[in-house]
Amino acid sequence: MESWTSAQRAFGAKSFYTNNDSYVVAQRDFRKKFGIHRNSEVPSAHAIKTWVKNFEETGQTVKKKGGSVKIVTTSQNIDAVRASFEQSPRRSAVRHSKKLGLSQSSVRRILHLDLQCEYRKRFQESRSMCYVGP
Numbered sequence: 001m002e003s004w005t006s007a008q009r010a011f012g013a014k015s016f017y018t019n020n021d022s023y024v025v026a027q028r029d030f031r032k033k034f035g036i037h038r039n040s041e042v043p044s045a046h047a048i049k050t051w052v053k054n055f056e057e058t059g060q061t062v063k064k065k066g067g068s069v070k071i072v073t074t075s076q077n078i079d080a081v082r083a084s085f086e087q088s089p090r091r092s093a094v095r096h097s098k099k100l101g102l103s104q105s106s107v108r109r110i111l112h113l114d115l116q117c118e119y120r121k122r123f124q125e126s127r128s129m130c131y132v133g134p
Contacts (some may be wrong), residue, residue, distance in 0.1 A: 008034060009032060009061035012043050013051045023048050072106040073114060081110045 004012075012030055019025035023045035033041050043051075051061040077100075084096050091099075097107040 004047075007063065009045075013055050013061055016048055016052055036072070037116050053061045072102060073110055077102060078110055078114050081107055082115060085111075085115075 008030070011033060012026055014028040015026040016023065019029065026048055027042045027045070030036070031038070036042055049112075054063045055061050057063075080100055081096065081102075084100055085091075093107050093111065094104055095124075097104045100107065
């Protein structure tokens with residue numbers, strides 16, 4: 001599988017439209033325009049179809065990668081984790097995560113990055129925060 005440049009993708013989609021929606025003619029024009037040898041690969045019909053579909057949906061031939069940005073370390077979640085650990089400081093991070101409906105890694109991230117200084121100082125003597133669990 002070859003990676004095509006944005007100019008090549010744009011030309012493939014444009015050629016598809018100008019040649020009465022023909023993938024074969026678009027491939028032929030692509031080969032001529034970019035000087036590709038007859039035994040070398042050109043974009044498949046599926047690739048051209050994908051470029052055209054992406055162009056119609058987004059205005060670009062490349063589809064945006066990734067999903068929605070998931071932000072777990074909001075002030076509400078930080079306050080919820082803080083309150084949960086103040087209420088029962090000896091409970092493990094796993095049980096806190098189940099209680100709060102957050103993932104274990106999110107609770108640990110909040111504890112480590114956002115509440116680090118606060119909880120180390122407060123609970124160092126009681127050793128309640130020494131073990132956060134695997």
